[in-house]
Amino acid sequence: MQKFFLSMLSLPFLMLLSSCYADTQYPVKEVISGIYYHQGVHEEPAESNIGAIANVGFIIGEQCVAVIDSGGSYLEGSYLRQAIKNTTKLPICYVINTHVHPDHIFGNAAFKDDQPTYVGHEKLAAAIAAREGYFAKTFEVTLGKAYTGTEFISPTLTASIDKPITINLGNRELILTAYSTSHTDHDLTVLDSKTKTLWTGDLLFMGRIPVMDGSINGWIKTMTQMQTMDINFLIPGHGEASSDKWQQGLKKQLDYFTLLRDEIRVIIEDLGTIDQASKEVGILEQNSWELFEHYHRRNVTASFVQLEWE
Amino acid sequence: MFSRILTLLIISLTFFNVSAYAATPSEPLWPTLKTAYFGDTEIREDANDLLVIEAPKRAEDAAIVPITVKSLVAQTADKYIKNIHIVIDNNPEPYSANFSLSPELGLIDISTRMRVDQYTFVRAIAEMNDGSLHMVSRFVKASGGCSAPAGKDAAAALARLGKMQIRMRKPTVGKPVQAQVIVSHPNYNGLQFDQKSRLYIDAHYVKNVAISYNDKPLISVDTGISVSEDPSIRFTFTPTEAGALSANVVDSKGQKFSHSKDI
Numbered sequence: 001m002q003k004f005f006l007s008m009l010s011l012p013f014l015m016l017l018s019s020c021y022a023d024t025q026y027p028v029k030e031v032i033s034g035i036y037y038h039q040g041v042h043e044e045p046a047e048s049n050i051g052a053i054a055n056v057g058f059i060i061g062e063q064c065v066a067v068i069d070s071g072g073s074y075l076e077g078s079y080l081r082q083a084i085k086n087t088t089k090l091p092i093c094y095v096i097n098t099h100v101h102p103d104h105i106f107g108n109a110a111f112k113d114d115q116p117t118y119v120g121h122e123k124l125a126a127a128i129a130a131r132e133g134y135f136a137k138t139f140e141v142t143l144g145k146a147y148t149g150t151e152f153i154s155p156t157l158t159a160s161i162d163k164p165i166t167i168n169l170g171n172r173e174l175i176l177t178a179y180s181t182s183h184t185d186h187d188l189t190v191l192d193s194k195t196k197t198l199w200t201g202d203l204l205f206m207g208r209i210p211v212m213d214g215s216i217n218g219w220i221k222t223m224t225q226m227q228t229m230d231i232n233f234l235i236p237g238h239g240e241a242s243s244d245k246w247q248q249g250l251k252k253q254l255d256y257f258t259l260l261r262d263e264i265r266v267i268i269e270d271l272g273t274i275d276q277a278s279k280e281v282g283i284l285e286q287n288s289w290e291l292f293e294h295y296h297r298r299n300v301t302a303s304f305v306q307l308e309w310e
Numbered sequence: 311m312f313s314r315i316l317t318l319l320i321i322s323l324t325f326f327n328v329s330a331y332a333a334t335p336s337e338p339l340w341p342t343l344k345t346a347y348f349g350d351t352e353i354r355e356d357a358n359d360l361l362v363i364e365a366p367k368r369a370e371d372a373a374i375v376p377i378t379v380k381s382l383v384a385q386t387a388d389k390y391i392k393n394i395h396i397v398i399d400n401n402p403e404p405y406s407a408n409f410s411l412s413p414e415l416g417l418i419d420i421s422t423r424m425r426v427d428q429y430t431f432v433r434a435i436a437e438m439n440d441g442s443l444h445m446v447s448r449f450v451k452a453s454g455g456c457s458a459p460a461g462k463d464a465a466a467a468l469a470r471l472g473k474m475q476i477r478m479r480k481p482t483v484g485k486p487v488q489a490q491v492i493v494s495h496p497n498y499n500g501l502q503f504d505q506k507s508r509l510y511i512d513a514h515y516v517k518n519v520a521i522s523y524n525d526k527p528l529i530s531v532d533t534g535i536s537v538s539e540d541p542s543i544r545f546t547f548t549p550t551e552a553g554a555l556s557a558n559v560v561d562s563k564g565q566k567f568s569h570s571k572d573i
Contacts, residue, residue: 126464134372134427138452185463214462271479271488273421273544274376275366298370298453302462305374305423305540308492309470 026052026079028087031233031241032195034060034172036087038080040238042208042290045072045103047144052076054103054202055235058084059192061169064093067116068190068199070107073139074149077107081114092116094167096176097155098201098237099184100127101213102139109151119167120155121178121186128152159188179203182219183212183237197233200226206239206249209289209296216261216303217310223254256285260300264307274304339399340431347397347405348443353435357444359383360391363434368451369426373461374538375450379434381418385411391418393437398536400430402499406536412528413439414547416486420529421544424536425499428452461496461539470494470540474569476555481573483549490544491521491557493567499535516541518560524553549573 028036037057045051051072058080059066065084071077084092092114097105099121105128108118132152140147159165159178167174172194179187183202190199202211203222212219227250234246263281267273278297286292344353364378379394390413396406401424409420426432433447461467473494481487493516500513513535520530521543528547549555556570 130461130464138428181463181466185465215466218463271477271490274374274423275364275378278366278370297366301371301374301376305538305542306462308475308542309473309494309540 026076026083028057028080028083029241031235032197035192035195035197035233035235036060036083037235037241038083039240040072040103042238044291044294045139045142047142047146050075050079050146051103051106051139051143052079054101054237055239055241056080056104056107057199057235058087058092059169059172059174059190060088060090061172063168063170064091066094066096066167066169066174066190067092067111068096069098069104069201070095070111072103073106073143073146074110074151075146077110078149080107081110093169094119094157095153096120096174096188096190097124098188098190098199099186100124100131101184101202102135104201104237105152106139106143106147106150108153109149112151112153117157118153118155119157119159119176119188121188122158122160123186124158124188125154127184127186128154179222180218181215182222183210184214187214187222191231195233196231197235198229198231199235200237202237204234204236204239204246204250205253206236206246207290208238209292209294210253210256210299211295212257212299212302216257216306220254220257220261223250223257226250227254252288256282256289257299257303259285260303261307264300264304265310268304268307274301277301277304339404340433343397343399343404347395348435351441351443353443353445355445355447357436357446360444361394361434361436361446363432363446363448365432365448365450367449369453372427372453373425375424375426375432376421377424377432377434378421378544379409379418379446380420381436384417385413385415387413390439391436392439394418394420395433395435395437396422396424396536397433397435398424398426398430399433400428401425401536403535406534408532410527410530410532412526414526415528415545416548417546419488419544419546421542422531422533423538423542425538426450426452464496467494467496467539471496472565472567474557474559474567476557476569476571478555478571478573481549483552483573486546486548488544488546489555490542491519491569492540492542493519493557493559494540495559495561497535497537497539497541514562516559516561519543520558521545521555522558523547523549523555524551525556 028038040053056069095116096119159176164177175191177189235241267277278300281300362380369375394409398406436444475492477490498514554570559567
């Protein structure tokens with residue numbers, strides 16, 4: 001009996017130990033020459049995973065390095081920075097944020113000493129301002145110690161819709177494209193023109209259920225256009241980078257939102273409710289995605305109120 | 311000995327759960343809110359014989375949480391629910407809506423959509439024509455992850471401002487019909503940021519939605535910043551003769567929008 005209680009008591013401490021994140025547990029993988037990423041886990045953000053749930057990484061040119069998404073906490077940002085320092089002696093000149101979500105921007109402050117130019121969509125600053133109070137309050141609790149040091153840093157260099165910008169890392173040009181409302185109202189992609197490698201940010205989720213925080217119709221349109229892209233490698237916002245798996249991932253994501261839209265339209269037409277839609281729509285998809293139960297109903301709810309205005 | 315082990319066990323379990331509870335404010339706000347909004351009037355709690363409140367267990371999208379209130383006793387001229395007040399304890403402005411209801415509505419079935427960004431009680435307080443107060447409540451957990459009460463596409467919301475819809479499911483004279491009034495409005499709560507001016511946008515929200523049938527008022531709702539973007543009011547009523555259902559909307563800047571639909 002006493003042994004049982006003792007083992008119960010030691011559990012929290014074991015959990016504490018396992019939550020300590022050593023440098024060796026922050027691997028970065030080289031996708032193609034000079035392009036590295038750390039693959040996020042398909043989990044909800046927590047202190048135990050330091051918010052490292054999204055794909056983040058960097059591209060090395062001949063003169064300097066660009067960070068693409070900085071991590072889900074200050075702590076992840078500092079691990080990413082250390083991984084860069086372990087790989088190259090070149091300075092970090094850009095920190096690019098693909099969009100506002102915590103798992104992509106919370107590491108920004110870890111790069112302050114490098115004095116990089118922070119880069120994003122022209123609407124990113126507004127999106128940060130609208131959310132930072134809420135994010136700070138919520139994620140200080142969710143991420144615990146990993147959050148300490150996190151700051152909200154807005155971009156000083158921005159790209160506008162239909163006006164891509166190019167940055168040069170030294171014989172390596174990156175084309176940054178700003179999108180009209182899709183996953184969010186300020187999605188940005190990064191294309192390494194030398195290797196035709198595309199970082200999509202959260203325009204593409206693989207494995208983990210996508211989250212719609214922009215426009216269902218806009219995102220469907222963007223995904224349809226992405227199907228014909230001429231690229232060699234793709235690094236999605238979540239899931240594995242590849243040259244040959246993303247096409248299937250993109251189709252799966254497009255099919256998911258198309259199904260949602262079709263089924264929601266029928267319910268709206270019949271004056272059905274959000275509650276009804278969130279119980280009925282897309283249920284057969286539940287075994288196809290990780291974290292389905294966390295975000296599917298949210299996707300239905302958010303899509304429903306948009307599709308009422310078609 | 312046993313009590314000591316128990317205490318330790320409780321401590322260790324508390325350790326497990328601490329993150330789940332940390333977002334819940336430590337002090338219950340309701341006693342203060344009750345006095346602020348309803349003074350000394352007694353409120354009968356758990357009035358499950360009169361009212362039902364429906365809300366999701368978890369706010370799937372913090373910006374859009376559907377809330378429905380139904381009555382279990384039909385309205386009569388002698389005894390009817392005059393108002394239903396909606397209070398969301400932990401919202402920036404807890405007093406969220408006040409539905410003024412006609413005695414001719416029959417059974418009450420009203421829904422709207424609210425912003426709920428943290429763990430909170432959502433309450434519906436029915437005020438009878440005799441002035442007595444009866445309450446039902448539901449606890450709603452906050453949404454997870456990247457959900458924020460901010461709008462998803464501010465530009466799109468503003469572009470549609472004032473556009474209205476009245477939707478009904480096959481209306482027939484003499485039979486109860488479900489109807490929905492939606493007005494496209496950003497319902498800015500004063501916490502949104504404008505990129506061009508780099509200033510916070512003043513609160514700009516729908517203040518009142520008045521719904522009437524052949525000019526006889528059915529429902530009038532005073533609304534505030536807790537109400538979601540594109541405010542939606544759903545309700546059931548019985549058209550007793552052919553006519554027009556109309557809705558008039560006034561916002562906090564005095565802008566007026568209206569729409570009507572024939573049955």
